[in-house]
Amino acid sequence: MALMLERGRLDRRAVLKGAAALGGFAVASPAIIAARGETPIKIGLVDPLTGVYAAPAQNEVIGARLAVSRINAKGGVIGRPVELLVEDSANDVGTGVQKARKLIERDEVSFIIGDVNSAIAQAISQVANEKKVLHIVSGGHTDTITGKDCKWNTYRVCHATSMEANSVCGTLFKQYGKKWHFITPDYAFGHTLQQAALADLTKLGGTMTGNELTPLGTTDFSAYLIKARAANPDVILVLVQGSDMVNCLKQIVQFGLNTQVHIAGLQQELESLEAMPPEARIGIWMFEWYWKQPGVPGVDQFVADIRKVNNGKVPTARHWFGYTSVQTLAEVANQQKSIDSLKLAQALANFELPPDVKLQPNKCYYRAGDHQLMSSAFIGEALAQGKDDPEDLFRVDKVVAGDETALPVDQTGCKVQWPA
């Protein structure tokens, strides 16, 4: 700075360097929320804020932030304010691990949450285990996280892929027919989801006409659809997610395939339905959480609060995941009057969520045997247009409790090893 003043003018390069440094600082430093009071309790959140899962990830962050502001308004956790540190995993396993390590080692967070991407969630689980930090998987679905790779310190809020399949396969079989053709994303999440659905289909007495493994980020599904149509199934199950789901359904409708075979799938999200033109919003699906639940305590308030911080838009399942992950940590820490990860992990076994956190009708608890949250599945049909609200794009026909959709613990492959 002195050098610049001596010259009597602002050197262009120096200004550029300064601006770049400032920009770099803004990018590198995590967003710090609600840093009030003394010695806050830090919670780290790692999610793919950039890349193909940016939309669900950003919604998880908004939900988590709402939880933090509610918790702090009520006096924090054991009298201390909560601070949320958000890091971008950029949808990359290496980056996700690096950010998780940074949060634990440098920022000294007490707990860690994340990631939308199953593979990253699994890797963070490993790091958190090594560092003995309580970890909540907000939105990565692959079975193994609460299956054969389960850890004492890892709990999961979103559904396991087998729960998703079990919740809706019976309905699909009954209403659409017994010959199924899968369009599956070619990575951990897709593989376990398709295997679970195939197991259900076989049990029900149906057959698979084919399984198209599509690379993540596929833009043109026509070749797969030509093949699927040629196999002559009763129903084409679209298992791809995010923008892949949008592209695939859009092409199915443009090709008029929906007039020839039934189109459906397992997991569907509001983010995807909103990104589609109305005519592509078709089929029977399961939602992991839905914003319209008349008479269920706390839901209306949650919807109103999210609207305030979400450009007027309603919460999706992803907002609820972020919200519930943070609330779980606060609830159990307040109950135990401690932030010790081991103590809280033990207390979370069979821990039941209170009504203003679970925001759904059925009992909602973390199962002791595999650390999976037993939360409900919302089964119903996609709607082209919302009736009372433009975002009411799903008609819920039934809500199935988590206990009924989850595999018995001895079939998950999980054996929780507690530290000595």
Added chain:
Amino acid sequence: MTQLLLFNVTNGLIIGAFYVLMALGLSLILNLSNVINFAHGGFLVIGGYIAYAVTPYVGFWGALLIAPPLTAVIGFFVERILIRPLYGRDPLYSLLLTFGLAFIIEDGTRFIWGAQGKPVTVPAMLARPLSMQFFFITGYRLFMVAAAIVVVAALFAILRYTRLGLRIRAGTLDLETVAALGVNVQALRSLNFAAGVFLAGLSGVLAAGQLGLEPTMGTGLLMPSFVAIIVGGVGSLTGTLIGGLLIGVASGLTAVFAPAASEAVIYVLMALILLLRPRGLFGEEGMLT
């Protein structure tokens, strides 16, 4: 089986036509300016989002007319302000610049329009298949192919029969001599860059109708276009045209036998071509050195 193959070859040609449109823009810029434009996918996204923004006022057809030239104007200024200072340097500099620019454009669109995808509805008359059996040939996809043919024909005509085209072609072969003959090379490069970006913008509008909009959509569409250029041969627009169609068909045919490999196959094809004929099918030796 024969029918399935025939379907996929036709389908591959349709997809290939889109890659050609995208790759020709890249190729134009690469040939004259030696700039490997990694931001091309970004310009595609800009074109698509501009179309999305103006559609409520001017409809799909209006957007198709407005968005590509507007994208080209943005491209023109990007070339003047950011890329021009790097011409004298190693092509690596402009590669890094456009690589960074791609990230900035992606995050910029996310900042303005949000991370969540945006639906784009195409005119009803185009959004239906021509027959039940050939369901994959929809009005819109035929329109995309027609648009690609018209634009490619126009581009080749301009390059072949106009003074500007002559200069661009001459510049591709020997820019120094063209400059020595009194041609304003800077202006030529700006115009040429803008023309390339125009094609990206047009691809963006067409892709938006087919796929909807998403800030990351450019990345997925950019790589096959690069492959098309390498397969066809750097320096040859005809090569790019054939390369684009070839990878479309290759990917369509692979989908019949090994669906999971249908994206990987274009890279295998590229590797094979590079091994057997390093300059590409129609490429000129010694480009990019």
